[in-house]
Amino acid sequence: MIQFSHVYKTYPGSVHALKNIDLEIDKGEFVFLTGHSGAGKTTLFRMISAFDKPTSGRIHVAGFDLTKLGGKELPFFRRRIGVIFQDFKLLKDHTLFENISLPLMVRGDRSAVIQRRVMEALEHVGLADKAHQLPEFVSGGEQQRTAIARALVHQPGVLIADEPTGNLDPELSEEIMDLLEKVCAQGTTVFIATHDHDLVKRRQKRTLEIEDGILVGGRK
Amino acid sequence: MSHHSRNRWALRFSTLLILTASFCILSGALLVGQNLQRILTLWGESFQMSVYLADNVSTSTIQQIKNTLQQKDEIGDVQFVSQEQALGQFREQLASYAPDLLTDPDLVKMIPSSFQVSLNSKVPAEDQLNVMQKVAGDLTNQSGVDEVSYGQDWVKNYGQVIRAAQGLGWIFSLIIMGSAIFVISNCIRSSIYQRKEAIEVLELIGATKTYIRRPFLVEGIGLCLGGAAAGIFVTYGIYLLALETLRSQLAFLQISHHVHFITGFGILGLLSLSAALGWLAATVCLKTVNDGWAASRRVNHES
DSSP states (O other): OEEEEEEEEEETTTEEEEEEEEEEEOTTOEEEEEOOTTSSHHHHHHHHTTSSOOSEEEEEETTEEGGGOOTTTHHHHHTTEEEEOTTOOOOTTSOHHHHHHHHHHHTTOOHHHHHHHHHHHHHHTTOGGGTTSOGGGSOHHHHHHHHHHHHHTTOOSEEEEESTTTTSOHHHHHHHHHHHHHHHHTTOEEEEEOOOHHHHHHHTOEEEEEETTEEEEOOO | OOHHHHHHHHHHHHHHHHHHHHHHHHHHHHHHHHHHHHHHHHHHHTOEEEEEEOTTOOHHHHHHHHHHHHHOTTEEEEEEEOHHHHHHHHHHHHTTTOHHHHTOTTHHHHSOOEEEEEEOTTSOGGGHHHHHHHHHHHHHTSTTEEEEEOOHHHHHHHHHHHHHHHHHHHHHHHHHHHHHHHHHHHHHHHHHHHTHHHHHHHHHTTOOHHHHHHHHHHHHHHHHHHHHHHHHHHHHHHHHHHHHHHHTTTGGGOOGGGOOOOOHHHHHHHHHHHHHHHHHHHHHHHHTTOSSOHHHHHHHHHO
């Protein structure tokens, strides 16, 4: 489902964010990616979600060769994945409901379907009563749950999450992880970046570790 | 309402005002142009060519000249004026000014018979000079024709006025359209800048270019159409005022009943033009903004 082959990413000024990354994640797997801040977790996630292009190497995700992805295919690839961004990327002038409905709206779902699916997603993350609030009037944790609901609402084949529990209390973190495990059990590949080692230990899942842009452990 | 939102509405409103003024000028130019053309054409219809015949020309030659004239598509009406009829008209017009002249027996020898020829009304005003020159040239060499006169200087000046008015109208319209594109582009660019985060997010969740660009295109076309409609409305008000002035204070010109507002096709043309300008301005602004990698470009730029 996710395949990296000799992937390098270098930012201007010779900043080598990823060096020779090789990895393979199967369909329906639940995988953690750990590493210190600045190790390259977020860059790796940007590559998987076609947020950015690698400098060299090949990346295959959900049947798409991301290194050859043309402008016309790009939106259709992005509809196949769900991404929880570290900075949430919620639209400030849209309510939580409207933010969550975006992936369904861009693919042209009917309003009745959107209404039902968004309300289900809001209930999953415990925000049904705040559906019509603007993001700036809810807490950081609630914004994060909104981002999670938006990433799940269109039932993607691959879910990529960058620190999805970073702003949540331990109890809510566990609830969200339970939810992500449930999503995985239904066949979605889940790939989560976190620096919460306790959480990783408790869940007993396959774990990859990245250090200075190099994958040092957990290769298949 | 947020500060950004207020700014956006203020910019849209000022853009709409400028577009209204631009389209008011454009529709005003069209109104003046159409009516000027109509009035000049009316004056042009009174153009007549006099084909003076030689002395003692035979009846068959006269008939031959008449046939030649009638065969020409550019010619409308052809009337033969005999020497006696011409003399009668001359006497009528000058009876009170020069009574002695009218009894002069040699007068009849000085006035030739002629054909009074008018152009076909289908000949465009701007072509009348060329047509007159061509017909006159053809006739001058014809046997039995002494001289052809069509008020050459007046026709030449009239043609120049028409051509100058049309040229100025085009230049003026292009300047106004260029300004409209500039104004609407600024407004769209500002909208894009204010919504660049939204564009990034929409790209990242799989929105197509069409989906992202649609609201900006609608905004551009909507603003231009609104500006054009308001501009035409204001021009209509000015037209009514001008018409009233032509009927009262400038009644001696006797042109008020020839002045009309822009035709339905003209209004439709202006509205279509405005929509095309809005679409063009928005498309040009969006071309480099939304290519699917907006977020990536920003991150790489900031790194």
